[in-house]
Amino acid sequence: MDTAFKGEHLIPGHLGQFFIVLAFGAAILSTISYFFAAHPNNKLDKSWLWLGRIGFWLNTTSVVGIGTCLFYIISNHLFEYHYAWAHSSRSLPVYYIISSYWEGQEGSFWLWGFWQAVLGNILIWKAKSWERPVMAVIALSQVLISSFLLGIEIFGTRIGSSPFILLRQAIEGPIFSRPDYLGYIKDGNGLNPLLQNYWMVIHPPTLFLGFASMVVPFAYGIAGLWQKRYKEWVNPALSYALFAVMILGTGIIMGSFWAYESLNFGGFWAWDPVENASVIPWLTLIGAVHVLIVYKNTGHSYFTALFLTLISFILVLYASYLTRSGVLGETSVHAFTDLGMNAHLVIDVLVFLVISVGLIVLRWKDLPISKKEEETYSREFWMFVGSVFLALSCLQLVVVTSIPVWNAVFGTKVAPPNDKVTLYNIFQGAFAVVVALFMGFTQFLKYKKTEPARFLITSVTYLVSSLLIGGVVVWLTGVYKLHIVFVLLTFASIYAVLSNIKVLIDALKGKFKLTGSAVAHIGFGLLLIGALISAGTSKVVSENTTGEQYSAEFAKTTDPRENIMLYKNQPIKMAGYEVTYTGDSVALPNHYFKVNYKKYDANGKVTEDFTLKPNSQANRKLGLVSSPDTRHYLFRDIYTHVTMAPIKYDDELQSQAEGGHEADADDDKNYDPAVPHEVAIGDTIRFREGFMVLKALNREAKIENITLAATDVAVGADLQIVAHGKVYMAEPVYLIKDNNGYDFAKKVGDVGLKLRLSKIIPAKGKVEITVYQQPESQKPYIVMRAISFPYINFFWSGTIIMVIGFLMSIFRRNKELKTV
Amino acid sequence: MKKSSIFGLVIIAIAIAVIISTYSSSSTYGSFADAKQSGSTLQVVGHLNKEKELYYDAKRDANYFSFFIKDNKGAECKVIFTGTKPQDFERSEQVVLTGKMVGSEFHASKILMKCPSKYTQDKVEVTEVSAKQASI
Numbered sequence: 001m002d003t004a005f006k007g008e009h010l011i012p013g014h015l016g017q018f019f020i021v022l023a024f025g026a027a028i029l030s031t032i033s034y035f036f037a038a039h040p041n042n043k044l045d046k047s048w049l050w051l052g053r054i055g056f057w058l059n060t061t062s063v064v065g066i067g068t069c070l071f072y073i074i075s076n077h078l079f080e081y082h083y084a085w086a087h088s089s090r091s092l093p094v095y096y097i098i099s100s101y102w103e104g105q106e107g108s109f110w111l112w113g114f115w116q117a118v119l120g121n122i123l124i125w126k127a128k129s130w131e132r133p134v135m136a137v138i139a140l141s142q143v144l145i146s147s148f149l150l151g152i153e154i155f156g157t158r159i160g161s162s163p164f165i166l167l168r169q170a171i172e173g174p175i176f177s178r179p180d181y182l183g184y185i186k187d188g189n190g191l192n193p194l195l196q197n198y199w200m201v202i203h204p205p206t207l208f209l210g211f212a213s214m215v216v217p218f219a220y221g222i223a224g225l226w227q228k229r230y231k232e233w234v235n236p237a238l239s240y241a242l243f244a245v246m247i248l249g250t251g252i253i254m255g256s257f258w259a260y261e262s263l264n265f266g267g268f269w270a271w272d273p274v275e276n277a278s279v280i281p282w283l284t285l286i287g288a289v290h291v292l293i294v295y296k297n298t299g300h301s302y303f304t305a306l307f308l309t310l311i312s313f314i315l316v317l318y319a320s321y322l323t324r325s326g327v328l329g330e331t332s333v334h335a336f337t338d339l340g341m342n343a344h345l346v347i348d349v350l351v352f353l354v355i356s357v358g359l360i361v362l363r364w365k366d367l368p369i370s371k372k373e374e375e376t377y378s379r380e381f382w383m384f385v386g387s388v389f390l391a392l393s394c395l396q397l398v399v400v401t402s403i404p405v406w407n408a409v410f411g412t413k414v415a416p417p418n419d420k421v422t423l424y425n426i427f428q429g430a431f432a433v434v435v436a437l438f439m440g441f442t443q444f445l446k447y448k449k450t451e452p453a454r455f456l457i458t459s460v461t462y463l464v465s466s467l468l469i470g471g472v473v474v475w476l477t478g479v480y481k482l483h484i485v486f487v488l489l490t491f492a493s494i495y496a497v498l499s500n501i502k503v504l505i506d507a508l509k510g511k512f513k514l515t516g517s518a519v520a521h522i523g524f525g526l527l528l529i530g531a532l533i534s535a536g537t538s539k540v541v542s543e544n545t546t547g548e549q550y551s552a553e554f555a556k557t558t559d560p561r562e563n564i565m566l567y568k569n570q571p572i573k574m575a576g577y578e579v580t581y582t583g584d585s586v587a588l589p590n591h592y593f594k595v596n597y598k599k600y601d602a603n604g605k606v607t608e609d610f611t612l613k614p615n616s617q618a619n620r621k622l623g624l625v626s627s628p629d630t631r632h633y634l635f636r637d638i639y640t641h642v643t644m645a646p647i648k649y650d651d652e653l654q655s656q657a658e659g660g661h662e663a664d665a666d667d668d669k670n671y672d673p674a675v676p677h678e679v680a681i682g683d684t685i686r687f688r689e690g691f692m693v694l695k696a697l698n699r700e701a702k703i704e705n706i707t708l709a710a711t712d713v714a715v716g717a718d719l720q721i722v723a724h725g726k727v728y729m730a731e732p733v734y735l736i737k738d739n740n741g742y743d744f745a746k747k748v749g750d751v752g753l754k755l756r757l758s759k760i761i762p763a764k765g766k767v768e769i770t771v772y773q774q775p776e777s778q779k780p781y782i783v784m785r786a787i788s789f790p791y792i793n794f795f796w797s798g799t800i801i802m803v804i805g806f807l808m809s810i811f812r813r814n815k816e817l818k819t820v
Numbered sequence: 821m822k823k824s825s826i827f828g829l830v831i832i833a834i835a836i837a838v839i840i841s842t843y844s845s846s847s848t849y850g851s852f853a854d855a856k857q858s859g860s861t862l863q864v865v866g867h868l869n870k871e872k873e874l875y876y877d878a879k880r881d882a883n884y885f886s887f888f889i890k891d892n893k894g895a896e897c898k899v900i901f902t903g904t905k906p907q908d909f910e911r912s913e914q915v916v917l918t919g920k921m922v923g924s925e926f927h928a929s930k931i932l933m934k935c936p937s938k939y940t941q942d943k944v945e946v947t948e949v950s951a952k953q954a955s956i
Contacts, residue, residue, distance in 0.1 A: 329934075331932075373822060373823055373824060374823075374824075376823065385827065388827075388831055392831065392834055392835060392838070395835060395838055396838045396842070399838060399839055399842045400842050400846075403842075403846060413848075413849055414843075414846045414847075414848065415846060415847040415848050415849045415862070415863040416846060416847065417845045417846055417847055418847045418861050418862070418863070418918050418930075423845050427838070427841075544882060544883060561882075561883040561902060562883065562903065563882040563883050563903060563904050564882060565878050565879070565882040624907045624908075625907060626907070643903070643904040644876075644878055644882070644904040644905065781878060781879070783878045783882045783904055
């Protein structure tokens with residue numbers, strides 16, 4: 001390129017690219033140095049250790065540098081950079097600049113690398129004797145993550161994708177041969193409206209902190225094998241595993257809450273491959289936490305603990321392959337594109353898989369696998385079995401989610417299940433029944449050996465009481481109408497909650513250290529109950545049986561007709577509510593629709609009255625993008641979402657707001673043919689949606705901007721209009737000025753009326769009122785869908801309780817670490 | 821037999837059951853011709869015929885949307901979806917329909933569409949560039 005381009009700011013990009021290469025190089029230096037530092041011969045020599053630390057610190061500084069450059073580029077709207085052009089625009093508020101940061105793959109890799117750098121620094125500070133081997137693994141992971149940002153061609157293949165690539169390098173177009181091309185790139189593409197939400201500011205960082213922290217227990221596991229410290233790694237790994245599980249769980253549920261509050265698929269979980277990919281490693285690490293505890297307390301389940309710890313991180317990498325490589329293609333709603341990093345992502349998975357398998361094989365003979373059988377009546381046995389079941393539920397998720405991968409590997413053309421939601425619900429529900437039962441009765445078992453008789457009595461007592469409570473719950477919520485698996489799951493979850501409440505009460509009496517697990521288990525039980533009832537008994541309340549029958553075949557379809565149409569100010573009865581679309585308010589780029597819900601008791605008195613404001617953006621690039629609005633009750637939510645509305649594109653609204661309103665000349669075309677009525681005072685005129693009464697003639701009517709001379713006459717007709725139970729007033733005016741007659745029409749937008757006082761007939765003592773009605777087709781309307789979600793608050797509160805439980809457990813395990 | 825080996829067998833049995841059930845519950849990609857022949861629910865991959873009418877009129881029926889899809893074998897069929905027009909449907913480049921044939925129409929219960937330029941926006945649209953040139 002010899003052309004000198006005008007107006008480009010190349011320095012931040014060059015600096016950023018420099019930091020990327022530096023981050024990559026420093027991570028390699030750190031890995032190699034830590035690797036040699038961990039060698040037994042070098043234990044006393046600290047030079048390798050310091051070199052490793054310096055490398056890692058250099059890497060951390062560079063990662064921060066990359067972030068700063070990228071932030072500078074986006075916040076200064078330097079659209080000569082592809083990343084800024086593709087993900088932001090000038091009109092984007094500052095806090096969403098942060099969201100646009102991680103809208104692209106490069107930004108999310110950066111986020112991952114950033115958290116991993118933070119964790120690495122914590123480990124340098126805290127890990128003491130573990131620092132060398134653990135940091136060698138973390139630095140290696142940092143090498144791979146930095147490599148995804150490189151964007152450099154080596155031997156003809158591009159490695160990674162840099163966020164600092166220029167627009168003219170990323171995209172081909174004749175415009176880029178002009179030296180002043182930047183003059184034409186006035187604005188960026190902007191952030192996808194769906195992502196312009198405060199949850200998008202905090203959900204990705206939380207999720208990625210969760211993903212990044214999965215590497216720490218993995219690194220401890222590898223370090224334990226490598227350094228032959230087979231037993232010691234378990235204690236520190238447990239704390240970090242709990243941390244990872246807590247953060248990742250929070251991140252996943254945040255995503256779920258975001259989807260529920262602002263996306264339009266009508267629910268909090270859709271079993272989309274992307275969601276599955278994040279929950280898979282979470283489940284295996286939960287399993288790992290349990291068997292790590294088993295091993296710590298009894299010496300059993302060593303291999304399972306090691307296996308689940310290692311596989312969890314490998315599954316994180318597999319998940320990033322699934323979601324970032326484009327392999328999901330036809331099966332996911334989330335559009336991920338192939339950045340040409342397919343092989344790179346596979347290598348990332350393979351590197352860590354090979355290290356894990358290799359070390360296990362190498363050390364197999366030395367592993368402290370206990371030869372003794374666990375007792376049947378022991379806590380460790382059932383914790384072990386429960387963890388294996390968690391892993392099995394994962395297996396189902398992995399196998400089904402990976403169908404496109406099997407297709408790619410085996411060259412088959414299998415489509416994913418037609419009704420994947422039901423399939424997943426039933427399978428995962430069945431696994432959850434088993435896991436929840438174990439969560440319940442294992443609480444009554446002790447480590448090593450329990451007396452069977454006593455155990456059976458307590459566990460059966462609790463089982464019976466949960467059957468009783470569960471029976472009531474199942475009856476009241478209508479769960480009994482669902483698949484048997486969900487009925488069983490209700491019983492099992494209640495059992496788990498009850499048993500753990502008992503543990504919690506005991507713990508508060510003295511065995512304080514068990515509170516964390518009891519609280520986390522109660523939270524998880526409530527989460528299951530909430531998810532099950534709200535998803536299982538959620539109901540579309542906007543069922544619509546009207547509409548034309550287009551064909552005999554269409555009339556027979558059993559597909560639910562979930563959308564209802566509302567004309568402005570015409571109330572419709574829907575599931576006990578009277579629903580009215582009352583108007584709009586526009587705060588660009590959002591277009592809010594006011595939907596009023598009213599509920600009446602038997603006497604016709606209003607018992608509930610609230611207005612929801614679902615909104616839509618009519619975006620040129622994306623079409624109509626809608627966000628729901630939800631009325632939250634303690635035990636139920638009413639979710640409302642506009643699926644279709646004839647609104648103008650946001651840029652049209654913008655220009656309208658700037659350029660004033662359109663001329664009124666052709667206004668009459670918007671109405672049905674005019675109907676003149678000759679009326680006297682007190683007479684009534686009927687029209688399609690109601691009636692109006694001429695109350696009085698006002699001889700002192702005033703007209704804006706017109707001063708009346710003594711000879712001028714202005715007469716106003718006071719009309720009272722009644723439509724849809726509402727009363728409106730309007731006063732069209734007839735003016736005689738300088739012997740010429742004029743009339744000034746009045747509009748009543750809510751009922752689609754335009755009224756003229758078109759003639760005064762003194763002879764008859766009457767006036768002529770001309771009524772213009774908007775045809776039905778011109779009236780504003782919305783098409784919306786409403787769903788009720790019962791008991792969804794159990795789901796959210798269960799999550800919060802579970803996170804608190806994790807936090808308590810982390811404190812407990814950290815205390816144990818210090819005392820050991 | 822030892823307890824752990826019994827447990828191991830149970831686990832293996834469940835794992836095999838999971839894999840078999842996955843295989844049996846999975847669907848097939850087919851063409852409209854396949855759909856007509858089998859009469860059962862399957863998934864058709866195709867693209868929208870943008871020359872023919874996309875019909876949605878909320879005033880007549882808020883839950884009726886019809887359009888024409890050309891499947892990968894080139895056969896064209898009228899498709900009916902019980903619902904509103906999905907956002908940005910006109911721009912879709914590839915559509916995956918789940919549904920079955922009813923008479924001569926394909927009734928889709930699910931539409932999955934891909935608009936590659938949607939999130940990545942790696943295409944400078946020609947129209948857009950020229951519009952900007954005109955604005956100076």
